[in-house]
Amino acid sequence: MKNNRNMFTIAIKSIGFAWQTNRRLLILLMLFNIFQGAVVYLQFTSFASIVDEIIRIKQGTGTTNQLVWSSVVLGLSFLVPLIIGNIASHYRMIFRMQQSVQLELYKIERQGKLDIGTIESSSYQNLLRSAQEWGTGSLLNLQDFFFNSANNFAGIITSITILWSLNQWLVVFAVLAAAPVYFFYKKYSMEVFRIRYFSIDDHRIINNRISHFEELQKAVDVILLKLQNWLKGQIRDRKVAFNNKIIVAERKKAISYSIMSLWYLLFLFAAIALMTREALADRIAVGGLLLAFTTYTRFYQTINGYIESISYAEEASRYAARWFDLFDMQPRIVSKQNAARFDITEPPLIEFDNVSFRYPAEEGETPLVLQQLSFTIKPGEKVAIVGVNGSGKTTLIKLLCRIYDPTEGNIYVNGINLKDIQLEDWQSALGILFQDFPVYNLTIRESIGVGRIEENGELPTQKEERLKQAALYSGADDFIKDYDQLIWKEFAGGIDLSKGQHQRLAVARMFYRNAAVTILDEPTASIDAVTEEKIFSTLERNMQGKTVILITHRFSTVKNADKIILLEQGRIIEYGSHKELMQLHKQYASLYNMQAKRYLENDEPAPADTTSLID
Numbered sequence: 209m210k211n212n213r214n215m216f217t218i219a220i221k222s223i224g225f226a227w228q229t230n231r232r233l234l235i236l237l238m239l240f241n242i243f244q245g246a247v248v249y250l251q252f253t254s255f256a257s258i259v260d261e262i263i264r265i266k267q268g269t270g271t272t273n274q275l276v277w278s279s280v281v282l283g284l285s286f287l288v289p290l291i292i293g294n295i296a297s298h299y300r301m302i303f304r305m306q307q308s309v310q311l312e313l314y315k316i317e318r319q320g321k322l323d324i325g326t327i328e329s330s331s332y333q334n335l336l337r338s339a340q341e342w343g344t345g346s347l348l349n350l351q352d353f354f355f356n357s358a359n360n361f362a363g364i365i366t367s368i369t370i371l372w373s374l375n376q377w378l379v380v381f382a383v384l385a386a387a388p389v390y391f392f393y394k395k396y397s398m399e400v401f402r403i404r405y406f407s408i409d410d411h412r413i414i415n416n417r418i419s420h421f422e423e424l425q426k427a428v429d430v431i432l433l434k435l436q437n438w439l440k441g442q443i444r445d446r447k448v449a450f451n452n453k454i455i456v457a458e459r460k461k462a463i464s465y466s467i468m469s470l471w472y473l474l475f476l477f478a479a480i481a482l483m484t485r486e487a488l489a490d491r492i493a494v495g496g497l498l499l500a501f502t503t504y505t506r507f508y509q510t511i512n513g514y515i516e517s518i519s520y521a522e523e524a525s526r527y528a529a530r531w532f533d534l535f536d537m538q539p540r541i542v543s544k545q546n547a548a549r550f551d552i553t554e555p556p557l558i559e560f561d562n563v564s565f566r567y568p569a570e571e572g573e574t575p576l577v578l579q580q581l582s583f584t585i586k587p588g589e590k591v592a593i594v595g596v597n598g599s600g601k602t603t604l605i606k607l608l609c610r611i612y613d614p615t616e617g618n619i620y621v622n623g624i625n626l627k628d629i630q631l632e633d634w635q636s637a638l639g640i641l642f643q644d645f646p647v648y649n650l651t652i653r654e655s656i657g658v659g660r661i662e663e664n665g666e667l668p669t670q671k672e673e674r675l676k677q678a679a680l681y682s683g684a685d686d687f688i689k690d691y692d693q694l695i696w697k698e699f700a701g702g703i704d705l706s707k708g709q710h711q712r713l714a715v716a717r718m719f720y721r722n723a724a725v726t727i728l729d730e731p732t733a734s735i736d737a738v739t740e741e742k743i744f745s746t747l748e749r750n751m752q753g754k755t756v757i758l759i760t761h762r763f764s765t766v767k768n769a770d771k772i773i774l775l776e777q778g779r780i781i782e783y784g785s786h787k788e789l790m791q792l793h794k795q796y797a798s799l800y801n802m803q804a805k806r807y808l809e810n811d812e813p814a815p816a817d818t819t820s821l822i823d
């Protein structure tokens with residue numbers, strides 16, 4: 209935890225961010241604040257001169273003309289700051305809004321530069337949550353501190369000048385009265401920050417439990433399984449525990465401040481005694497006495513407020529730092545500077561050479577998930593990866609896509625180490641459909657079209673034929689009536705799809721992508737047998753010459769693959785064609801026969817006869 213990070217570094221970064229957002233507005237707001245800080249003393253001096261002028265008129269030495277002028281100045285010194293204050297708060301609101309948008313866009317931009325492994329990590333997730341929860345407000349409050357600093361500085365300098373001209377001891381008393389405030393604020397604001405910081409995991413759990421009531425799929429489960437009270441209890445207990453800790457810290461803070469007020473009163477009495485003595489000795493006039501008192505109390509309030517705002521700013525900087533820590537995060541997987549450029553339109557030769565892998569851990573070392581994998585995928589081959597849950601199938605794909613780099617060994621593409629190829633080029637040669645594919649709340653046209661967006665980042669507009677063909681191949685055309693139909697039940701006119709229909713759309717997206725290497729991680733898990741057959745026979749016809757890697761638990765779909773890789777606990781235990789592996793009479797043959805038997809017992813056709821990946 210970088211809680212001792214220099215507040216000014218963060219504050220300057222936040223001003224830098226404001227500068228980038230709208231420098232003109234930043235300067236304007238700064239000027240407004242300087243003016244507001246100084247003008248209040250004009251009120252005091254003009255009022256003091258009115259009082260002195262009245263006394264002089266009574267003594268026969270004053271003029272009404274001077275009185276009128278002082279009154280006009282007094283009136284203006286109230287009116288102008290009022291108008292400027294309103295204008296400033298209007299612009300301040302605009303500035304905050306502009307920066308909130310900018311922050312969100314900047315976050316998206318930075319996130320786009322990170323690798324998936326970093327995004328998956330709990331340190332990133334923690335940082336993101338705390339930045340989103342407390343960072344934005346704090347960042348903007350930190351800038352308020354700067355504006356207030358301008359205001360306070362102007363006030364402090366003006367009042368020191370006035371007090372100094374009346375009696376130098378008044379300045380000393382006011383400074384001594386305000387000095388301890390800083391230490392109190394620092395101590396207690398740090399305590400509140402620590403409570404917040406260490407409760408971020410609890411907050412993530414609370415948000416997760418709340419999501420069970422907000423997200424449709426989860427909400428249905430909550431109702432059917434009657435989980436309301438159980439989840440509610442978890443939310444309540446964590447929130448109450450958190451609030452109690454904050455209440456205790458805030459109570460301590462309040463008690464300390466009350467004790468501190470006595471210290472202030474001591475110096476106030478000393479200052480009043482000094483002013484009275486000066487007035488009695490005729491060293492200051494009645495107006496001057498008034499000016500001394502108002503300036504003294506104002507000076508204390510300003511210093512007190514300023515110190516308070518410094519310690520608030522320190523607290524805010526700790527939260528705002530979450531954003532900058534997040535922005536400073538660097539991807540672990542990057543393209544080398546001189547990485548080879550590739551236009552991979554043709555399927556390449558892929559080689560795994562003694563590849564082992566363990567997931568990166570925040571602490572300690574996790575076990576190897578893949579161990580000494582060596583195999584080759586020739587251009588255009590159809591390869592199936594099978595194995596029980598957790599055997600490492602998806603992880604193998606993650607390495608192939610360079611979401612992670614191997615812990616040991618290398619992966620080669622056309623003889624070039626994957627690490628030496630431009631990441632972007634390689635990933636654009638791949639079409640991946642993961643088992644937990646995302647559902648896009650877009651129109652059907654867009655849901656398929658995002659499979660390959662244009663160079664300029666826009667959705668394709670002129671590819672109607674290809675779009676419809678992809679829908680046809682995936683069987684999605686069965687339920688598509690209107691390509692402009694929005695898939696978003698929570699919006700007026702939007703619809704929802706069944707899980708299998710969503711999956712068909714995802715498969716259509718892959719067909720539309722038409723990549724050199726297509727990777728399908730359980731693509732038909734929720735799809736009915738008829739559509740599954742249709743998808744695989746379409747794959748056979750339309751993916752001729754393209755590399756297809758298929759992960760599946762259904763052995764029926766792998767029978768005709770060129771190669772089958774059987775994984776067990778991260779190791780390849782069998783490797784070959786269906787025929788070769790059946791002849792081995794080992795694990796693959798026994799798993800295959802077990803599934804086939806189950807089909808036959810259920811009086812359904814054996815899987816081997818129903819579907820195929822290729823001829």
Ligand SMILES: Nc1ncnc2c1ncn2[C@@H]1O[C@H](COP(=O)(O)OP(=O)(O)OP(=O)(O)O)[C@@H](O)[C@H]1O
Nearest residue numbers: 328567574577595596597598599600601602603604
């Ligand atoms: N992000 C991760 N961090 C740490 N460990 C992980 C991560 N993802 C997966 N694992 C672990 O790696 C192992 C292999 O997981 P993987 O998802 O590759 O298996 P799989 O064969 O695809 O399983 P399934 O058939 O259930 O999809 C598992 O023990 C899993 O717990």
